[in-house]
Amino acid sequence: MAEAVDSGKLGGMFRALRSRNYRLFFMGQGISLIGTWMQQIAISWLVYRLTDSVFLLGAVTFANQIPSFLLGPFAGVLADKFNRHHVLLVTQFLSMLQAGTLAILVLTGTVQVWHVLTLMVVLGTINAFDVATRQAFVVQLVGKREDISNAIALNSSMFNMARLVGPSIAGLLIAWVGEGVCILINAVSYIAVLASLLSLRLEPFVKEVRQDNVWNSLRNGFSYAFGFPPIRTLILIVGLISLFGMPFSVMLPVFARDILQGGANTLGYLMGASGLGALSGALFLAQRKSVIGLGKVIVFTMSLFGTALMAFSFSTILWLSLVLMLFTGFGMIVTMASCNTLLQTLVDDDKRGRVMSLYATAFMGMAPLGSMLAGAVAEQVGVAYTLLGCGLLCAVSVIPFAWNLKRLRLMVQPIYERLGIVPEIASGLRAASKLTAPPGKR
Template sequence: MESTAKPEKIGGMFRALRYRNYRLFFTGQGISLIGTWMQQIALSWLVYRLTDSVFLLGAVTFSSQIPSFLLGPFAGVFADRFNRQKILLITQGLSMVQASTLAFLVLTETIEVWHILSLSALLGTINAFDMATRQSFVVEMVDQREDLSNAIALNSSMFNMARLVGPSIAGVLIAAVGEGMCILINALSYIAVISSLLLMRLKPFVPVKTESKVFQSLKEGFAYAFSFPPIRTLILVVGLISLFGMPFSVFLPVFARDILHGGANTLGFLMGASGVGALSGALFLAQRKSVLGLGKVIIFTMSIFGLALIAFSFSKILILSLLLMLFTGFGMIVTMASCNTLLQTLVDDDKRGRVMSMYSTAFMGMAPIGSMLASSVAESIGVTYTLAACGFLCAICVVPLALSLPRLRKMVHPIYQRLGILPEIATGLQAASNLTAPPQKR
């Protein structure tokens, strides 16, 4: 097969872009994600404008994300058994239909809260399959395994560049022409990612021969991931951060309007500031040549994330709130992307979809539960104290992780001697120690 890599070298921070398929994916997905963030901001503002209810803000987030918790493991089985490119074409096409329907209802002023809840649940179901497949599809676009961690870091950079640009544009458009135009732009943006998928030149798909049933495959995936304490710790870290930390995004419309006394522009600025911090974190990871020391980095960034949330919850000054959002975005993305990078580096290809679906379930699946819990509590004690409690819980989660590092280091030492991967990655993971995969059968 003809190589998809460019003959010339691309700088270390962007080395994964030398692969044609990855460049296509990076460009198409980047355009689509700007639309996704525009829709998310528009929908949050629309719901709060129509209802003035913090609980309903949480309910919409819950309905859009709970399918990832319920269906994520099954989606991983699909990602391991079927052509991942075709799965993504289907999920992106269905997402385009969902956004178009939502845009029509908003633009014709016939939208009601039950429409939003139903369509959010539909999108969440689509995303459950899309996320598990997309996470495991990265390895098919990058020929050299040593560039995989860079590709994942660049994915995070792309995601957070869109997180910076999308809300900023949405804030202006909402004030000028309303929420419907933002959602319509998102529907059109799916053309870019669908086109990029169709233009890829991939190796012929070879179905995995398996006689095991779906539930047997699920059982194998769970046993593979959770029988080994280090990888179990990794998934737990992601789940806890999502459960206690992700609700902050649900509360941002409340902080923007009622605490900082702003409008849709203020909400866009807050999301944009978080995006700047997250983009900085993603670029910080992209410039790293190995994963050496990521264990300590994760402990540090989890602490930053929790403490920044506590400080933000009590801030009533826009400039200070924006600054704290920078630290929040940085801490969150470095923690999550580091976990993703180390999982992707070592997981067996035939179990990649299932393991990454567990990552997606921990990441996106725990968030709606946290959002509903936090929204319910906020109705009683207010968003300030609720968000402060969330930040405190994120911060103290660091303690058991830090205490377990020596034990985990001993467990992974013999594993990397048998894996036969690049020495610099093996050394880095041995030092990081808390994010690894189980021994492979020989």
């Protein structure tokens, strides 16, 4: 009996993989993401090796992610107007060309920092359209609507499994054959995701007969997202954790080499520990059967993320730093994925691309601003004090959300009752409303 229960729980944790299209997409993306993380580690190590500058580490991240801040909302309009499948085929192919170009420059020994900065801007521009489209596209791949939250959690699991594997491999390869091979592997890995996209069986795309122009669509998307406090709050949380928290990954090469007295393999261990914690967090979300209680989860995990960052800033011992990275990764990914899940369950289908582009803008667009700011502050006061401040700001930022959580729950209750996104949510809320209603209304 116990084995049957365990099997049922395991099957429930991976239930979105029952959809053929999602299963193919999941496998292709998983392979490609390992290459993506290998490239990210290789670029960070390359830039720090060439320049010894924390500021330029921040500048590379800024160059990679600022296009998402500038172009993200327009990308959402594109995701709602055009065939998302075709958009993803184009963005993945262009990403493969970008990685191949950078690999050639590094392997031939001709790479300079301005090459890296320029190609990061190119990649960031591609990602601005890719991320928003991919977030909205996932919903089309899942056979049952109640499996959407599980698919989002599995996406996070896939992302963080790659984050665990990719940096570990990259750390060894950099020490053995250099950064160029890692970037080349990333370029080749795009073949897997392109093959999976070409293998999907999708319903024919039907373009809307009447469509607003780009500016009207953009304005309507903003009004819809920021006019409803629960959606606005979730996007704001993602923006704050990206602004104050994400810069920690930019400073990890400095901690690995200068504070922990290690090399590229140490950086790989730190990133791998963070990835392991994040993978644990994603699997924690995958086994959940409803979105009820995610508000409290966000309060806890965002506080955990900030506290772990503050503790990490004081650590000079590798094993302790690795443990703290586990908590950092767990807190970060559960907060981000929980916000993603709640947004996906709240938004209307015809505005999904625009809302998820705002999520992507907050997630990827605020990070470069934080990275540049953190890099500049670190040059003046040191990385330890900078990271301490980042952790404190993350922990404090969740207080207003915790204070207003009850009011926000009341606002989303009618949406869950109307849509019945997950059956037990709707029935549970109806039962609760009967208990709280006046005697004559029951």
